[in-house]
Amino acid sequence: MIPSATNEAKAHHPLDAHFSHVSIRYHATLPFVTVLALNRPKKRNAINAQMWQEIGFAFRQIGTIGDGCRCILLIGSGKGFCGGIDISDRRFFAGIESNAGDDKSSSSGDVARRSLAFRSQILEMQSAFTAVEECPVPVVAAIHGACIGAGIDLVCCADVRVCSSDAIFSVREVRLGLAADVGTLQRFPKIVGFGSRVRELCLSGDDFNANDALQIGFVSRVSQTNNNLMDVANEICHKISRNSPVATTITKMSLNYSRDHKVAEGLEHVALHNSTALMSEDLVKSFMITGGAEDVNFAPLQSHSRL
Incomplete structure (x- = not known):
């Protein structure tokens, strides 16, 4: 288990006060590294609408505000990295429900109009994760436990991915009746290739483990334990942050x-x-x-x- 963001915080970061579902701190021992933790451990870091917005805002700020950051370490607090989208948050689905919106006119039931209205939400969700990719400083994702659905979308935007031996991944969206639409289908194949294995994983929604992720090149290293995972991630962050x-x-x-x-x-x-x-x-x-x-x-x- 990765310690909760509250317990492991060693140095206050000025951005941290702005967030409820992510935690931001200066690294305890690496002076130019900022740690961003997904911080809904009781929900396995499932991403609700507020957390989604916070991720986008955080990565648009870190490294751009004169904070001295040269590398970001992205982790999940609690027993797993990310359990995917929080399907209990109705804000994600308000735009596709039959009574969506405040428009009570007859046009509110028109499929084309509802589709055009909902498109902006998808683009906003995509933009929040693209902020990770566009963040000017490198992002190292340290993944333990479950990394499902939206978790895959998120770490696909990181520059370096490492995981513990207990990590489990899944492009789960197809099993929920939708195509992944926040970046996995675009970025995942560019990371590992467009071969048969990738299509199998995306079309079946099957789980794949740490060794699978290493074999296809989705992660660059696999640690033996969760504690060792942080050692591995810290080593990479240190090497990056030491450079210009x-x-x-x-x-x-x-x-x-x-x-x-x-x-x-x-x-x-x-x-x-x-x-x-x-x-x-x-x-x-x-x-x-x-x-x-x-x-x-x-x-x-x-x-x-x-x-």
């Missing part, structure tokens, strides 16, 4: 861009960004690390400008 924040941000941007574009377009994209980034003082400082220096003081990324 400018270099890691542009590397993440280039990887995401190149995944969805032709090689020539990806080359042009990274050339554009590196033509500026190579002027950074981080380049010289990084050579100091390769030369054996232990502590190199990279300047933090500035707060992102917003209207």
